[in-house]
Amino acid sequence: MTNSDVDSMLSALSGGTMSYGDVACNWLQNNEIVWKTWIPSPPVLDVASCGVGMGKYSIGLMTECLSCPVGSYNWQANNTGTCTLCPTNANCAGGTLVVPSENYWLNSLSTTVADIYECPVDGVCCPGGACNITNQCAPGFAGVLCSDCASPEHYMWGGAGPTIEILTFYFQVASLITDRFGIHQVLSVISLNMDVLPKCLVPLSGMFKILFIYASPALMFMNLSWVLGLCWLFSKFAPMRAVEVISKRAPAYLKHHSLAENAIHTSVEVATFCFLPMIEAATTLLDCRTIAGTNVLYQAASTPCWKGMHLGAGIFAIIVITTLLGAVPVSLLVYLRSLKVKRQLVYVTHDTTWHRLLYKPFRKKYYFWLPVALFERGFVLLIFVAFSGTDKFTMNNSRVFLFFVLSIVRMYIQPYRQHAESRLNQEACLCWLVLSSLNYLYLFNWTTNGAVALLDAAMVVVLLLPIVSFVYWRSHRVVQRMKSKGLADDRSAGSHNCLSDDAIATIPSKVRKSQNIEGEA
Known part of the structure; x- marks a missing residue:
């Protein structure tokens, strides 16, 4: 707006015929070209795109x-x-x-x-x-x-009977259920599960670290062979006096069984210990998932699946699973059935027939239970693997249902001859069920300090309950046996003086001496 524009509007006001608004409006109408440049361009109402963040x-x-x-x-x-x-x-x-x-x-x-x-x-x-x-x-x-x-140069290296089998299986499954306060590693050691996957134990990586798990059974059997070989050499070439002295100090079981029978029994125990870890390693070798757009081995994510070396390892894993869960149980079942048909099942205490180790721990009508127990162990692990890729609630729901069904089955089916072992078998499954149920409290984020400490303590108590219970029932049975033996000795001692003194007096002295009858004549 120029000075002349201002002077003209003031002149219009001095005439007294127009108001301020009329003067301003008249100027706007006559000078649109001037004031139109004063108005800014209309704003952009929509941005096309935005940058990172x-x-x-x-x-x-x-x-x-x-x-x-x-x-x-x-x-x-x-x-x-x-x-x-x-x-x-x-x-x-x-x-x-x-x-x-x-x-x-x-x-x-x-x-x-x-x-x-x-x-x-x-x-x-x-x-x-x-x-x-x-x-x-x-x-x-x-x-x-x-x-x-992270560094290939730094590694942590180099740098009994059915009771033990039940406890081994119990701890192996318990280690799969809970990973609280580092207890998974402790349970892995107790259950003879060489858990090398989360550790840099050996200078191996990828798939080969999983395959190293199979070295554990091989090393155990190798050490067993060395021990048995030394025992055989000692029995053959050591002085008879030394053999007799050591035999007297040996456990009762070793005294009453031959070296061959002890070797077979120990081999069966070692194979039972390694059964579940070998199946678990095989399922790990088959656990392939899509990570970052590539199908890789889940626990060795640098290894692509079904290519190169993994192709052979995958085939090996399939053979292991079909052998341990198919061929071995079926073969044992057929063999035990043939023994039953031929009436060759032997239950004599000091019989040295090797195959009695396959059915000795079980009641007669459950002579076939060993292959059933092996299949049960593999089935439990496969259920864990099948639901491992689901969310935590679905995974825990599957475990609770599984252990609930197994608990019912074990309540009605008691295959073991010993009462303590039957109770241990039942209580182990019930403790699995309780451990899985307690996991819900962790999943619901029950995270106050006092509550977590109480829950951790409850987990430890449940975990150790089968062992404490077994020790109690085992010791209770020993005490009962000792009492029964003492009562029998008392009865046996009292039976010699079952005659009255008058009756003994009527027996000739020579007869009394020959029959060892004592009393007052």
Whole structure:
């Protein structure tokens, strides 16, 4: 607006015929070309896309690019929508920051979407939920799902009877149920399960670390062979006096059985110990999942499935499973049935027939129970494997249902001859059921300090309950036997003086001496 425009509007006001509004309106109508340049261009009501860490949000009639709020993220350079919600098993502080939860791994190669995967081993991925995308693994671990050792130069190396079998199976299954307070590693040792997957025990990586599990049974049988060989050499070439002295100090079981029978019995025990770990290793070799768009071995994620070396390992795993869960139980069942038909089942205490070890622990009508027990062990493990890829609630539901059914079966079917072992068999399954039920409290995030300590204590008590109960019933049975033996001795001693003194007096002295009858004449 020029000075002349101002002077003309003041002159119009001085005439007294026009108001301020009339003067201003008249000027606007006559000078549109002037004031039109004063008006800014209309705003853009819709942005086309937003950059990394930002999302497209509506504000009134417009949309703007705003930084992603807490609980969301954006990794796309040309984002045409709002920010993506944070994945279930991750924490998002806003913008581009995505941190996986504890025991979860974030695919660092993904540039658009946060791919989160659960790690196969607890404690190696994002410890404590505090990590970054470039350093997600615990010290000493690296690779996809943190399944490899970070440094090939640093490794932790180099650097009885049916009672034992039941306890072994109990601890093996218990180690699968709970991983609280590091107890999984303790249970793995007790159950003779060489759990090398979460540890850098040997200078092996990938699939070969899984295959190393099969070295454990081989080494055990090799050591057994050495011991049996030394025993045979000692019995053949050692002085007779030395053999007699050692034999007197040997356990009662070794005294009453030959070296061959002891060797067979021990071999059966070792094979039973290794049965479940070998099946578990085989299922691990077949557990292939899609990680970061590639089908890989889940517990050795650097190994692609059904290619190269894994093809042979996969075929080997299939042979192991079909042999241990099919050929071995069926062969044992057929053999035991043939013994039954031929009436060759021997239950004499000191009989040395080797095959009695296959049915000796069981009642006569359950002579076939050994192959059934082997199949049951494999079936329990397969149920665990089948539901391992589901969510935690579904997985725990399957375990509770499985152990509930097994508990009912074991209440009505008691195959073991010894009462204490039958109780142990039942209580082991009931404790599995209780352990699985207690897991629900952890899944419901019952995380107050006092409650967690109480729950951990309850888990330990339940875990040890079968052992305590077995020791009690076993000792109770020993006491009862001792009492029965003492009563029998008293009766036997009293039977010599069952005649009255008057009756003894009527017997000639020579007869009394010959019959060892004592008394007052």
